[in-house]
Amino acid sequence: MPIGLLLVQALNGLQLGILLFLVAAGLTLVFGVMHFINLAHGVQYMLGAYLGATLAAWTGSFWLGLVLALPAALLCGLVLEVAVFRHLYGRDHLSQVLATFGVILFLNEAVRTLWGSAPLPMAMPESLSGGIPLMPGLLYPTYRLAIIAAGLATALLLWFLVERTRLGMLVRAGASNAPMVSALGVDIGRLFTAVFGFGAMLAGFAGVLAGPIFSVEPGMGDNLLILAFVVIVIGGIGSIRGAFLAALLVGLLDTLGRSLLPELMRLFLAPSPARQAGAALASMLVYVVMAAILALRPAGLFPARGA
């Protein structure tokens, strides 16, 4: 494979990683701070995409749609927290998994009832609709560069919030010893609600950004959720830094696996079985690596402090 194409694929991998990070960040925050397994994170991503697509079509502007979708996603997250999730914090993980899985089924059907089951259109902003030539005949869409920038900005913002602010300090303290923080006079319930709402908003943000590239349809978050879980498990649950690096790792592995493995297999097999075996292996690669990492470091690459 020519070196130019390899570089292009590396860039594609980084970009997929950044998108994964946007989804995984909220998940790892909620999981790390509240020890709460939220399978419904994927449908919150879907809700964000639907809200973004609807509001963008309604206002006629992607940017207005984005700005309005964020508080709407936050609101949805808070409603869910108050109505369902709040009652699950004290329960064991099995109850949480069951209840949040129920939320997935409920919201997927609700979205289908409200918007119909056909995929929704969502135009990308006019100013970002161009592309820069990457290699002969292939453009790299400007919009994807914007996603990379948004992902990096989100990572920085999260790092700043968690590591450098008073709120972040409380969140970290709550993560390592919630009863103690509560005893010191902090309303831990409100803190959890805030963290959860913020996580929901992050998922919604990722959903809006993904809208113009991916199909906005019921169940769109389900596949992504699995990858997001792989990311936070590899990165170390609760660790923002871990999630960031693991997301990049997963994005690179997946993309390079998909482009290189079929070629590699051709060294051992006939072309036709090599392509199919390569494709099958590539889709397993991420999970194989996750298993290997967990075998060597059960807490993930960058376990959160105190966890």
Place this chain on the structure above:
Amino acid sequence: MGAAAALLPARRARAQQAGIKVGLVAIQTGPQAALGTQLRDGFLLGLRHLDGKLGGLPAETVMIDDELKPDVAVTKVRAAIERDKVDVVAGVIFSNILQAIMRPVTESQTFLISTNAGPSTFAGRGCNPFFFTTSYNNDQVHSVMGQAAQDAGYRRVFVMVPNYQAGRDAAAGFRSRFKGEVVDEVYVPLTQLDFSAELAKFAAAKPDALFTFMPGGLGVNLVRQYRQAGLANIPFLSTFTVDESTLPAQGEAALGFYTAAPWAPNMDNPANTRFVRDFEAAFGYVPGSYAAQSYDAAMLLDSAVRRVGGKLSDKAALREALRKADFHSVRGNFRFGVNHYPVQDFWLCKVAKRPDGKFQTETVRKVLADDVDPYAAECRMR
């Protein structure tokens, strides 16, 4: 005498009440529900055009949501046959559902009319006297695109399909008529979201055209990303990737992309003009092939029931009447082959924007005329 005369109208009334019940298998849950909705609306419009009657008998539709789960489909279809006493089962979007309900339906001597799924399993040795389809044999559609690529003189084509049975069948179907070089064959998982790695590979290979089969949301992702990557100057040849069920989401991005089909909304014949106009007026969206084939199924049933004079119990006569296919198909040219699969024309179609701003596929040229599916010769119909 007077008493007998008084009884007569009552008996006639009872005879009229004995109408025809159709079990319509249309998926209504899950990501693929949009296809089931098209299928259902097409059939219902057919009934509406026939004043709610099939061959003069008042028709009743029993809706069956298969949920894309073969076991669920079998349970519900069995209930429809045994409890609701349906006379005919119609519909079915997916081949795996059709395969599951085939035996329970046909073994109870109930006619099964597929309006979309057309696996080759039931076209050759597995052909069945109680089974008809108003769609096509799946393999035909892919091979039509192979022929179209061949006719257009493309020499190097890049093939990209999902890594499962239907995807591999699509690639094989395309290659059956395309004699040029397949530069690369890329298989992607069914859960694929981002195609940038594949598209980079595609651009590096510098092919004359792309052939792809990416149903549903996969196709929405691919079409958008193909356009965004500036690749749209390379012909996009596809099957089941750009159609009226996905075009509302693909919109401008799909403009000028190709697909293969036996029918398109712009076909110019009186039956089709009426179908498309009334469909859009009734349901507010552009009909796709799923709707058109189901509409045809309603018309087919109507013609057959009329021919046997409403006597549904005479299965042999009803079968003969169905074989005649004595109705005006929205496709124009339509008849059944020995295996009860249609013998019909196939077209190269292209995505176009209509003056009212909606998108639809439109015929470009006829690729195959009166095409008999490749398995028909193996069928020994009893």
